Amino acid sequence: MLRPLGLSTHVWFIGSAMVGTVLPALILNDLQLGALGLGLVLGGAGIGAVLGTTWSSGWGERYGTGRVMVAARLAQPAAVVVVVLAPLVAAGQAGGGSIESWPATVWAAFACAVLGQFLFGLAMGAEGPLEMGYWQGVTPDALIARMSxxxxxxxxGMIVIGAPLGGALATAFGPVVALGSAAAVMLAAALILAVSPFRAACEADLLDSDAAS
Structure with missing residues (x-):
């Protein structure tokens, strides 16, 4: 159960590092939303993460750890795609100057980016506590430190791969292509879980582990 979870998470970190590298370039250079715009977009992920973390335990108990985590990891590349739509919504226009001077299409692009980041944070918040709890719950106490x-x-180490890769793709083909590639990497990470036995992981696994120890 832990092998596909570990592999999926390693691949996910590549895609996440790509997004972290390219998103500021998209917001600052392509859309020209400025530092405040970037901060507000990233803040959308923070709000989503708080809500996702709050609801994570309840979702896990109701639907099962595996199902919630698979759904969350499938939602994350979809959220990145929503962000990718922002330049298309902007229709070639850019912000620049103060927020009050943004045209309507730029406001729509900004809303698209915030929504994408909100959904991304919501999914991350939903899966984070469940993943950490599962890792620690099924690992023997004597091995938790080594495992972690x-x-x-x-x-x-995957960040060392993903960050330069995202930057190289953005430089060669633009932020949209780079973010689309990051979404594809995250989708691969989600599919690793979706086709593995982990999709059936549940709280009973943790109880069985406690009984065995």
């Missing part, structure tokens, strides 16, 4: 250190080290 190894998993986190590999996850951070």
């Amino acid at each position: 250190a190894t998993r986190r080290s590999v996850n951070r």
